[in-house]
Amino acid sequence: MRGPHNIWRLIRTLATLERTGAIGVVLEAFRAPPRLRFVARILGWPFKPLGLRGDPALPPATRALTALGPAYIKFGQILSTRPDVVGDELSLQLKYLQDKLPPFPIEVAKKMIQAELDVPVDQVFREFSEPVAAASIAQVHKAWLIEDGREVAVKVLRPGIERAFRKDIDAFYFAAQAIEFISPSSRRLRPLEVIRHFEGVVMGELDFRLESSAAAEFAANTEGDAGFQVPRPIWFLSGRSVMTLDWAEGISLNDNDLIDAAGHDRKVLGARVLQLFLNHALRDGYFHADMHQGNLKVAANGNIIAYDFGIMGRIDEYTRRVYAEILFGFIRKDYRRVAEVHFEAGYVPADRDIDEFARALRAVGEPIFGMDASRISMARLLAYLFEVTERFGMETRTELILLQRTMVVVEGVARGLDPHINIWEVAKPIVEGYITKNIGPRALLRDLGKTARVLARFGPRLPQLVEAALIAQADTPKTVQAKRNWWPVWTGLTGAAMLAAGLWLGQFL
Numbered sequence: 001m002r003g004p005h006n007i008w009r010l011i012r013t014l015a016t017l018e019r020t021g022a023i024g025v026v027l028e029a030f031r032a033p034p035r036l037r038f039v040a041r042i043l044g045w046p047f048k049p050l051g052l053r054g055d056p057a058l059p060p061a062t063r064a065l066t067a068l069g070p071a072y073i074k075f076g077q078i079l080s081t082r083p084d085v086v087g088d089e090l091s092l093q094l095k096y097l098q099d100k101l102p103p104f105p106i107e108v109a110k111k112m113i114q115a116e117l118d119v120p121v122d123q124v125f126r127e128f129s130e131p132v133a134a135a136s137i138a139q140v141h142k143a144w145l146i147e148d149g150r151e152v153a154v155k156v157l158r159p160g161i162e163r164a165f166r167k168d169i170d171a172f173y174f175a176a177q178a179i180e181f182i183s184p185s186s187r188r189l190r191p192l193e194v195i196r197h198f199e200g201v202v203m204g205e206l207d208f209r210l211e212s213s214a215a216a217e218f219a220a221n222t223e224g225d226a227g228f229q230v231p232r233p234i235w236f237l238s239g240r241s242v243m244t245l246d247w248a249e250g251i252s253l254n255d256n257d258l259i260d261a262a263g264h265d266r267k268v269l270g271a272r273v274l275q276l277f278l279n280h281a282l283r284d285g286y287f288h289a290d291m292h293q294g295n296l297k298v299a300a301n302g303n304i305i306a307y308d309f310g311i312m313g314r315i316d317e318y319t320r321r322v323y324a325e326i327l328f329g330f331i332r333k334d335y336r337r338v339a340e341v342h343f344e345a346g347y348v349p350a351d352r353d354i355d356e357f358a359r360a361l362r363a364v365g366e367p368i369f370g371m372d373a374s375r376i377s378m379a380r381l382l383a384y385l386f387e388v389t390e391r392f393g394m395e396t397r398t399e400l401i402l403l404q405r406t407m408v409v410v411e412g413v414a415r416g417l418d419p420h421i422n423i424w425e426v427a428k429p430i431v432e433g434y435i436t437k438n439i440g441p442r443a444l445l446r447d448l449g450k451t452a453r454v455l456a457r458f459g460p461r462l463p464q465l466v467e468a469a470l471i472a473q474a475d476t477p478k479t480v481q482a483k484r485n486w487w488p489v490w491t492g493l494t495g496a497a498m499l500a501a502g503l504w505l506g507q508f509l
């Protein structure tokens, strides 16, 4: 990891930041300590007279990262979703990050495909187009299968990208270590951890098998969603560096004029984008976490199509239920209940004052609900909520931050389509529908039914299990034994009671 090449890379980066005018924004965003600012400016300064680099139309941070190359662009994209780390100003500048890069030649793409699939391109594809899109990691071609004439999209990884990323990531680690060395107080920014997070996300994106399986899982989950479509991967033509999907054509969701001209109702589309996202997050616990306009299109039949499954979010069932109750509490402005749910779930330590917490939650909810209906934002509500819960001792959870960040983006897409959308009204039926299905008497019955089925599997073995537990404890020292005496008896009795209750209740399901 160490070595002169990394020192040189670090200096080159600082020089580019200096020449693009981004250095100030970056140091400010990370609230860099004075010593670090000093060293960074000294190292980059000699390059300043070389003049401005990059496209002057772009904001400085965007300009800098675009000039530095793919790994930096990706790093910027990921950081743009973490204003909790980089602050709002830099996060906003990074949003403009364009990753449209020059395509690589079609012949290179064909060679990569042959190497990956072990079959010449002409033997599987009847036609193979010039690239239709080129981004930082891959480019996409349109093709037709010889087998059945089907139209497909073939996504091919940029050649050598893995090695290039590896080198840049090594340099990032080096920089993170250097930062910690120069200024120990910068450890609170956890630079090494940020790089590790980045490495995990990016290395995952460089393996298309992961993206293919994400696409397949997402497509299966959303099969019944009206007005939504996910291109399915074609496994026998996909691998680590190549991904083949059903072709899905549409108008990009950022082109309102074209959408209008095609006769689509933008109000309907806006509401649908939001409801789809909420359903994926709540119902499936698996959501597209990069739902910006560039990754969404509307098909001729009005279906919304999603692309690019490199970043997906997952939320377990328990957390989903807790958050549905929290949102529901907010909907009814029952702040005391919202506070209780946090305590019941063990999210907020039990020694905190529940009334004070409820008052803090009221201060989160009231200003938001007091707004003009068309300005209410669930994303903002969640952001404020996380601030308060953190103050009350709840640990930050990355999957919830990802959810909140995606919600910001999804609300932006929905508002872009329908500037007057009432986010809360559109979201309400989805949250309420989930609550009725998953919390309350019917859900309790279903859960008990499930428990009973699990326990029933142990039914015939229950006597042996109890006996084994009793024998095992014969070897245990006396003091521990006293404590454990109740355990097998309790397990057996509870198990039997739940089994009976579950079986009885199960008949009503």
Ligand SMILES: Nc1ncnc2c1ncn2[C@@H]1O[C@H](COP(=O)(O)OP(=O)(O)OP(=O)(O)O)[C@@H](O)[C@H]1O
Pocket: 099, 132, 133, 134, 135, 136, 137, 138, 139, 140, 152, 153, 155, 231, 245, 246, 247, 248, 249, 294, 295, 307, 308, 309, 310
């Ligand atoms: N199945 C498909 N059918 C038709 N077009 C597709 C398909 N998949 C991708 N494309 C086109 O290629 C573009 C880029 O695809 P995708 O977003 O998956 O690539 P990417 O390299 O991850 O890009 P980025 O990182 O910029 O989002 C899409 O916006 C879309 O226009």
